[in-house]
Amino acid sequence: MSRPGRTAPVRRRTARRGHGGGRQEVPRGVRxxxxxxxxxxxxxxxxxxxxxxxxxxxxxxxxxxxxxxxSFTSWDGIGGIGDIRWVGGDNYAHLVEDYPAFWPAVRHNLLWVAFLGLLATPFGLLLAVLVDRGVRFSRFYQSVLYLPVVLSLAVVGFMAQLLLGTDQGVVNTLRGNRNDPVDWLGDSRVNLWMMMLAASWRHTGYVMILYLAGLKAVDPALKEAAALDGANERQTFLRVTFPTLRPVNVIVGVITVIEALRAFDIVYAVNKGRNGLELLSVLITDNIVGEASRIGFGSAIAVVLLGVSLVFVVTFLVQELRGAREK
Known part of the structure; x- marks a missing residue:
């Protein structure tokens, strides 16, 4: 008790009321x-x-x-900034009109996107659905199918050489025709398909894990309600489960496009991206890092690749934002 005639010192509050009605201590001097x-x-x-x-x-x-x-300049990458010469759109004009490898590379990149998007991605979704059903040894299947994801595409390319090589390849050895082996990697009519198939082996496991995570997050009550309404498994998946996977679909779509357009090491490990395996990423490397040292021209190819990537990515994001707004 304070003495009469004296005022008790005023204490500064050091506590705040918490969510549960209690008091939460706030250190002195903390704003x-x-x-x-x-x-x-x-x-x-x-x-x-x-x-x-x-x-x-x-x-x-x-x-x-x-x-x-x-991309609007001409530079060999050796001189200083003063040696950079402005050429305007000449690099793009030369790229479209006078560079024979450009259009085959664009066609191959788009074919790569279509192959991964229309074959590898749906197959990864199918595997995720099968594993999600809780089949026997599902953990083992999940680990085995995901194992290729930890490998780089360069390693996958070297493995493709061991399997599809002309002289001692496993496939040609099993075929038993040593006198007339199939040149899986050198024949421009089939080597691109073999590389896309090898890349899909790795991409499928990645897609499976993403979709499997999305399937685990689906509310079981939705499936039970669909079953009570008389829907079979296929109808339940198409009308209930798959629409709830919309965010995962956007992520998988963007990843698929990025994986397809940045494909480089797998074809470069086989035959340096030539003889039917031309890709835009390979052309960029050949012009910037290779003997040509055409920094401006290689940058123009990189800008084209960036533009193609942004078209797909922005389209996916716009669709996702539109779907979220409709909800």
Missing amino acids: RWGRSFTRRDVAVLGVLLGTTVLLDVLVVWGPALASVGL
């Missing part, structure tokens, strides 16, 4: 931003997000914008 973030939290988030954004700008968007600028 709160809103209801949940302190000044220290904001500083930590700023450093983490700032570092991530800075690295993204330096590693991704910086080179992308530099490629766009260099």
Whole structure:
């Protein structure tokens, strides 16, 4: 009790009322931003997000914008900035009209997108549905089917050489026709299909895991309600399960396009991306890193590849935003 005639010292509040009616201690000298973030939290988030954004700008968007600028120039990459010569749209005109490997590479890239999107991705969805049903040894199947994902496409290319090689390839050895073996990797009529098949072996496992995660998140009550309404398994999947996988479909679609358009190492490991295996990524490497050293011309090819990628990615994202808005 304080003495008469003296005022008790005023204490600064150091507690805040929590959600449950209790009191939450707030350290003295700590300023709160809103209801949940302190000044220290904001500083930590700023450093983490700032570092991530800075690295993204330096590693991704910086080179992308530099490629766009260099695509309108002529530069061999050896001289300094003063040796860069502005040529306008000459690189693009030469690319479209006078570069024989360009249109076959565009056709091969689009065929790669179609093959992964229309064959490998639905097959990965089918495997996910089968594993999700809880078949016997499903964990084993899941691990085996996902195992190729940990391999790089370069390793997959070397494995394709062991299987499809002309001299000592496993496939030709099993066929038993050593005098007239099939040139699976050298024949331009079949080598692209073999490479897409090898890439699909790796891509299917990745798609399966993504769809399997989405199937695990589907509310079982929806399936039970469809069964009570008389729907069979196929109708339940098409009308109930698959529509709920819309976010996963967008992610799988974007990943499929990116995997198809950035395919490089698997064809480069086989025959350096030539003789029927031309891709835009290979042309970029041949012109920028190879003996040609045409930085501006190679940058023009990179911009074309970037534009094709953005068309697919933006289309997928717009469809997802439109679907979310309709909900």
